[in-house]
Amino acid sequence: xxxxxxxxxxxxxxxxxxxxxxxxxxxxxxxxxxxxxxxxxxxxxxxxxxxxxxxxxxxxxxxxxxxxxxxxxxxxxxxx
Numbered sequence: 001x002x003x004x005x006x007x008x009x010x011x012x013x014x015x016x017x018x019x020x021x022x023x024x025x026x027x028x029x030x031x032x033x034x035x036x037x038x039x040x041x042x043x044x045x046x047x048x049x050x051x052x053x054x055x056x057x058x059x060x061x062x063x064x065x066x067x068x069x070x071x072x073x074x075x076x077x078x079x080x
Contacts, residue, residue, distance in 0.1 A: 004054060014044070 028035075045057045 004056070007048070007056070
């Protein structure tokens with residue numbers, strides 16, 4: 001889990017790089033910017049998964065739908 005602890009540092013490095021952009025030309029409007037942001041995020045999550053084996057997107061989704069906590073899986077009762 002040490003790799004998850006490094007996510008804030010990795011994200012900060014990305015944000016610092018983006019913050020240093022002084023001029024940006026967008027050809028397909030704000031939808032293009034959000035699309036590029038989503039693409040970068042998807043690539044970042046894929047990189048983390050490939051590098052560490054940790055699927056951060058899956059962890060976030062499970063946390064959001066209540067099937068896991070930060071430290072332990074939430075027991076799920078199966079329908080009988």
